[in-house]
Amino acid sequence: MDARGRMNNRVLRRTRVLVNRQRFAVLGLAVFLSASCSDSSESTADPTLEGIYASVVGPALSGLDQNGVFQLTPAAPVSPQEIREGEARDLAIAYVKTFGPFMRAALEKQHGRPIDFQALVVCGRAFYAETPYEPFPDEVADFGTPLRTVYGSWWIFGFCNERGQLQISEAVPAITRARIVDGQLRDLSGTDQFMRGVPQGWDSPVGLSPERAVVRAATRTARKVKAVPRLIASDLQQGIPQSALWRLELDRAASLVRRGTGEAVEAQTVYVGLKSEVSVKNAADSLIRIPMSNEAVERTVSFPIPRPRADGWTDTEWGTVTVSRRAGLPASLDVADPRGRP
Numbered sequence: 031m032d033a034r035g036r037m038n039n040r041v042l043r044r045t046r047v048l049v050n051r052q053r054f055a056v057l058g059l060a061v062f063l064s065a066s067c068s069d070s071s072e073s074t075a076d077p078t079l080e081g082i083y084a085s086v087v088g089p090a091l092s093g094l095d096q097n098g099v100f101q102l103t104p105a106a107p108v109s110p111q112e113i114r115e116g117e118a119r120d121l122a123i124a125y126v127k128t129f130g131p132f133m134r135a136a137l138e139k140q141h142g143r144p145i146d147f148q149a150l151v152v153c154g155r156a157f158y159a160e161t162p163y164e165p166f167p168d169e170v171a172d173f174g175t176p177l178r179t180v181y182g183s184w185w186i187f188g189f190c191n192e193r194g195q196l197q198i199s200e201a202v203p204a205i206t207r208a209r210i211v212d213g214q215l216r217d218l219s220g221t222d223q224f225m226r227g228v229p230q231g232w233d234s235p236v237g238l239s240p241e242r243a244v245v246r247a248a249t250r251t252a253r254k255v256k257a258v259p260r261l262i263a264s265d266l267q268q269g270i271p272q273s274a275l276w277r278l279e280l281d282r283a284a285s286l287v288r289r290g291t292g293e294a295v296e297a298q299t300v301y302v303g304l305k306s307e308v309s310v311k312n313a314a315d316s317l318i319r320i321p322m323s324n325e326a327v328e329r330t331v332s333f334p335i336p337r338p339r340a341d342g343w344t345d346t347e348w349g350t351v352t353v354s355r356r357a358g359l360p361a362s363l364d365v366a367d368p369r370g371r372p
Contacts, residue, residue: 076233076242077098077241077242077245079097079098081245082094082098082241082244082245083098084248084254085244085245085247085248085249085254085255086244086248086254086255086256087254087255087256087281088256088257088281089256089257089258090244090254090255090256090257090258090259093258098241099241100240100241100258100259101258102155102157102158102240102258102259102261103258104156104158105158105160105260107183107204108160108161108163108164108165108182108183108204108356109165109178109182109183109204109205111165111178111205112182112183112204112205113185113202113204113205113206115156115158115185118156118185118187118202118204119152119156119185119187120210121202121206121208121209121210121215121222121223122152122185122187122200122202122223123152124210124215125200125202125215125222125223125225126147126150126189126198126200126225127147127150128215129225130145130147130150130198130225131147133225134147136227137198137225137226137227138227139227140226140227140228140229141197141198141227141228141229141230142227142229142230143197143230145191145197145198145227146191146192149191149192150189150190150191150197150198151189151190152187152188152189152190153188153189153190153194153196154188154190154196154234154235155188155234156185156186156187157185157186157187157234157235157236157261157274158183158184158185158186158204158261159183159184159185159186159201159236159261159262159263159271159274160183160260160261160262160263160359161181161182161183161204161263161265161356162262162263162265162355162356162359162360162361163181163182163265163353163354163355163356163361164353164354164355164356165178166178166181166351166353167351176219176221176333177331177333177351178203178205179203179205179206179221179266180221180265180266180267181265181266181331181353182203182204182205182263183203183204183205183263184201184202184203184204184263184271184274185201185202185203185204186199186200186201186202186235186236186271186272186274187199187200187201187202187235188200188228188234188235196228196232196233196234196235197227197228198225198226198227198228199225199226199227199228199232199235199236199272200223200224200225200235201223201224201225201235201270201271201272202222202223203221203222203223203271206221206222207219208222208223224270224271224272226270226272235272236261236272236273236274236303237272237273237303237304237316238276238302238303238304238316240258240259240261240276242316243259243276243278243302243303243316244259244276244278246302246316246318247278247280247300247302247318250318250367250368251280251284251286251300251318251368252284252368253280253281253282253283253284254280254281255278255279255280255281256279256280256281257278257279259276259277259278260276260277261274261275261276261277262274262275262276262277262301262359265361268361268362273303273304274303275301275302275303275319275363276301276302276303277299277301277359278299278300278301278302279298279299280297280298280299280300282298283296283297283298284296284297284298284300284368285368285369286300286318286320286366286367286368286369287366287367287368287369288320288364288365288366289364289365289366289367290364290365291364293323294369295320295366297320297366299320299321300318300319300320300366301318301319301320301363302316302317302318302319303316303317303319304316304317317365318365318366318367318368319363319364319365319366320363320364320366321360321362321363321364322360322362322363322364323364325355325360325361325362327354327355328352328353328354328355329352329353330350330351330352330353331350331351331352331353332348332349332350333348333349333350333351334346334347334348334349335347335348335349
């Protein structure tokens with residue numbers, strides 16, 4: 031093999047590493063480990079029914095059932111290629127049953143307790159984390175599945191033991207080539223799922239339930255949430271699928287200050303999620319975020335196009351595609367604090 035061929039293959043390998051950044055491989059070659067305890071001074075107790083109802087008005091109030099739980103309706107699919115909840119659930123079950131036991135040590139370290147994989151069942155609500163990006167154009171169809179995963183929507187499910195205790199969070203991309211044939215997983219890649227053990231402080235598969243999120247936002251901003259929360263995905267360059275943020279519309283603008291710059295802003299839409307996507311263990315340890323100033327509407331993304339050669343090696347060409355944000359949905363956010371309060 032000549033020097034050019036060796037260089038191309040090194041580039042391709044490097045690209046695969048980059049594309050798989052922060053990604054949990056299906057064969058369990060990598061996993062995100064919890065690293066630190068929460069430093070939050072807030073209680074980790076579940077929000078009270080009184081507290082939830084006191085935090086909402088209008089459609090958000092109407093969206094609660096008699097137990098103070100939001101009846102979430104998944105947003106319309108961003109792309110017609112997205113799988114629906116039922117298919118995503120079947121894949122999630124297959125992933126957990128097939129690969130979970132092989133990752134026992136890492137998942138139990140994240141969870142903080144032993145996990146009985148034989149007893150795990152899907153439990154609670156399915157969460158659809160919608161992408162803030164528009165669908166990719168058709169010209170990347172042959173090579174764009176990883177891109178659609180990195181910048182796409184996700185289905186996220188919780189798995190509980192026989193006592194109903196949440197132990198595993200499993201995320202499945204809404205656009206995937208993976209499928210189940212005769213009871214077996216087929217057409218797998220390293221972007222097909224993210225599995226992690228649920229720390230004891232989490233109260234949902236995404237770390238923070240929508241009920242806790244609205245109480246957190248109302249407490250921090252002294253405002254009420256007026257619309258049913260929407261779960262917005264982070265692209266995989268910024269965090270794992272479980273780090274999706276709740277988009278909350280307030281009944282009136284809140285006076286906030288961007289952390290770091292000290293800029294004073296008035297914001298009526300805020301995003302609430304965990305302080306750290308990977309290491310945080312405490313669901314109460316959450317932050318208020320607001321869109322970054324002057325975020326670009328579009329960004330250009332490069333992707334590798336493999337070109338097989340007659341000698342069995344592969345050359346790599348590079349293509350580019352424009353990724354556009356969906357109207358009203360930011361991709362990058364700043365942490366913000368109530369004005370006059372840390």
